[in-house]
Amino acid sequence: MNFLPRTLQRRSGNGQAADGEVETGGNGQVEIPGALRRGPGRTGNGNGNGNGHSPGDGDGNGKPGTGLIDKKALVEGATEVPISVAGWLDERTGGSSVARAVLYRKVPKHDWSYTLGSAALFAFVAQAVTGVFLAMYYDPSANRAYESVQHLTNDVFLGELVRGMHRWGATVMIVLIFLHMGQTFFYGAYKYPRELNWVIGVVLLVLTLAMGFTGYLLPFDQRSFWATIVGVNINASGPIVGPYLADFLRGGAEFGSATLSRFYAIHMLLIPGLLAALIGAHLYLVIRLGTSSPPWTRAVKKRSYAHEEI
Amino acid sequence: MNNREKEQYLREYSLLKNKGEPFFPYTVYKDGIMAIVTLAVIILMAVVLGAELGPKADPTTTTYVPRPEWYFFFLFELLRVVEPPSLVFLATIGIPTICMVLLILLPFVDRNPERDPRRRPIAMLAGATTIAAMLYLTVLGATAGAPTEIELATSPQHEQGRSVTAASGCLGCHKFGESGGQLGPALTKVGARLPRQAIARTLINPTAPMPSYQKLREDDPEKFDRLVNYLASLK
Numbered sequence: 001m002n003f004l005p006r007t008l009q010r011r012s013g014n015g016q017a018a019d020g021e022v023e024t025g026g027n028g029q030v031e032i033p034g035a036l037r038r039g040p041g042r043t044g045n046g047n048g049n050g051n052g053h054s055p056g057d058g059d060g061n062g063k064p065g066t067g068l069i070d071k072k073a074l075v076e077g078a079t080e081v082p083i084s085v086a087g088w089l090d091e092r093t094g095g096s097s098v099a100r101a102v103l104y105r106k107v108p109k110h111d112w113s114y115t116l117g118s119a120a121l122f123a124f125v126a127q128a129v130t131g132v133f134l135a136m137y138y139d140p141s142a143n144r145a146y147e148s149v150q151h152l153t154n155d156v157f158l159g160e161l162v163r164g165m166h167r168w169g170a171t172v173m174i175v176l177i178f179l180h181m182g183q184t185f186f187y188g189a190y191k192y193p194r195e196l197n198w199v200i201g202v203v204l205l206v207l208t209l210a211m212g213f214t215g216y217l218l219p220f221d222q223r224s225f226w227a228t229i230v231g232v233n234i235n236a237s238g239p240i241v242g243p244y245l246a247d248f249l250r251g252g253a254e255f256g257s258a259t260l261s262r263f264y265a266i267h268m269l270l271i272p273g274l275l276a277a278l279i280g281a282h283l284y285l286v287i288r289l290g291t292s293s294p295p296w297t298r299a300v301k302k303r304s305y306a307h308e309e310i
Numbered sequence: 311m312n313n314r315e316k317e318q319y320l321r322e323y324s325l326l327k328n329k330g331e332p333f334f335p336y337t338v339y340k341d342g343i344m345a346i347v348t349l350a351v352i353i354l355m356a357v358v359l360g361a362e363l364g365p366k367a368d369p370t371t372t373t374y375v376p377r378p379e380w381y382f383f384f385l386f387e388l389l390r391v392v393e394p395p396s397l398v399f400l401a402t403i404g405i406p407t408i409c410m411v412l413l414i415l416l417p418f419v420d421r422n423p424e425r426d427p428r429r430r431p432i433a434m435l436a437g438a439t440t441i442a443a444m445l446y447l448t449v450l451g452a453t454a455g456a457p458t459e460i461e462l463a464t465s466p467q468h469e470q471g472r473s474v475t476a477a478s479g480c481l482g483c484h485k486f487g488e489s490g491g492q493l494g495p496a497l498t499k500v501g502a503r504l505p506r507q508a509i510a511r512t513l514i515n516p517t518a519p520m521p522s523y524q525k526l527r528e529d530d531p532e533k534f535d536r537l538v539n540y541l542a543s544l545k
């Protein structure tokens with residue numbers, strides 16, 4: 001743990017808890033990680049050790065004062081700035097113990113297929129960023145939408161690139177999500193204790209597809225217009241809620257300008273908000289439960305393990 | 311999984327975790343490389359494939375055949391596979407909803423503690439079948455003959471009428487022989503069901519969601535007549 005930033009080291013006052021994710025009990029028995037343990041007995045959250053540790057005191061950098069401007073001390077003081085800023089923040093937020101727990105937690109060795117989830121996350125962030133730039137030029141009224149997209153594509157500096165990135169980023173994100181889902185399926189990562197993360201994942205998949213559907217209408221060209229009419233009509237054919245859902249999407253019985261602003265609000269406020277919140281929950285569970293290890297890895301060689309079983 | 315199996319898993323997992331690496335830099339490094347690759351692919355696609363913008367949406371033209379994004383092709387194709395109109399709601403809403411519910415229930419249905427794919431033959435079979443079906447439907451949707459083509463034998467006098475019909479977007483919702491959508495009734499034999507006059511009346515004053523062809527009749531009566539004559543000839 002010697003690569004810990006200095007503040008973080010200093011902060012970790014209670015010794016072993018710094019790398020206390022998995023403790024090995026005295027008699028060689030391995031305990032269940034804290035996050036998976038029920039009830040009391042969780043250790044090492046760094047509570048109650050903050051008092052008396054004002055950042056920068058008492059760890060041996062108090063040089064004997066000479067009264068002259070000491071260049072070395074100045075440089076050292078300057079390098080301390082980020083650390084004391086971090087310390088200042090940490091003293092008030094307790095963020096460093098969280099950061100430490102997240103960054104330096106141990107993860108089982110895994111292969112490259114485990115990067116698919118974070119790649120999907122990255123694609124989502126890329127969509128959010130390019131989407132913000134598109135929103136600066138987009139006008140969600142039936143009369144002006146097409147022209148605003150045309151202006152953005154043809155006249156605005158890098159407009160076509162950003163639009164292209166948003167458009168193809170959607171495809172990339174969907175592909176990554178399907179691959180990520182396939183990975184967690186084939187690796188059996190949806191099993192105990194990660195069932196809930198699978199359920200959240202399915203909702204994320206549906207929401208992402210809904211992003212694709214609502215975004216498709218926005219350029220308001222012939223293709224997007226007619227495809228969306230058919231899509232909404234398909235919704236209308238559903239039993240019981242179908243017609244209501246279709247009315248909600250259209251903003252009335254007719255397909256008109258209310259439809260466009262509705263799709264716009266759903267596409268850039270409602271679904272992204274839900275997505276962000278659920279991705280947060282998804283990641284929280286990943287951190288709490290730990291990423292699974294590939295199913296063919298074994299902690300102990302087969303035979304001795306079987307022996308221990310008895 | 312019973313309690314013993316759960317505890318066994320947790321014990322095994324904590325051993326593996328203990329033998330693992332710190333998230334930073336081990337995972338962050340891999341994820342970072344993957345993020346760069348993802349960004350590169352997105353930019354490359356944006357530069358090569360661009361961001362096209364078709365003609366402006368026009369509710370009065372009906373010459374446009376709707377086509378969804380490729381990742382909805384498999385849903386769209388379901389519509390063509392399901393034949394009887396009374397079952398269309400199954401294809402549009404029913405099957406996708408059932409699939410989603412099954413997906414959500416997966417971890418509660420499959421309670422086999424085994425995680426190694428080599429020892430989960432049933433799960434692997436189900437997964438592979440699902441993937442194959444979705445790929446198959448997607449490819450079907452992607453290669454479905456240009457949705458503006460009618461592949462019915464036509465007598466020479468109705469040749470022109472056929473192209474007018476094909477270009478008028480009817481195929482988006484109606485079937486002509488093998489091609490066409492399922493939203494409206496099939497028109498393969500509409501001439502046998504409806505007289506010429508009734509067809510013309512429907513075109514001018516259709517029931518929702520079908521668009522009206524009144525504008526076509528005003529702009530180009532000859533074209534409109536060809537369209538109606540062709541439809542009436544389908545028996």
Ligand code: HEM
Nearest residue numbers: 114117118120121181184189198201202204205286291292
């Ligand atoms: C917006 C879409 C999604 C994002 C951003 C996302 C993100 C992530 C990330 C970053 C991880 C941890 C690293 C990894 O194992 O890949 C993860 C794990 C996981 N995800 Fe997703 N995910 C998404 C959608 C889904 C979907 C659609 C499913 C399945 C239906 C799913 C199921 C899981 C499961 C079960 C895990 C735990 C895997 C393990 O511990 O090995 N996720 N997700």
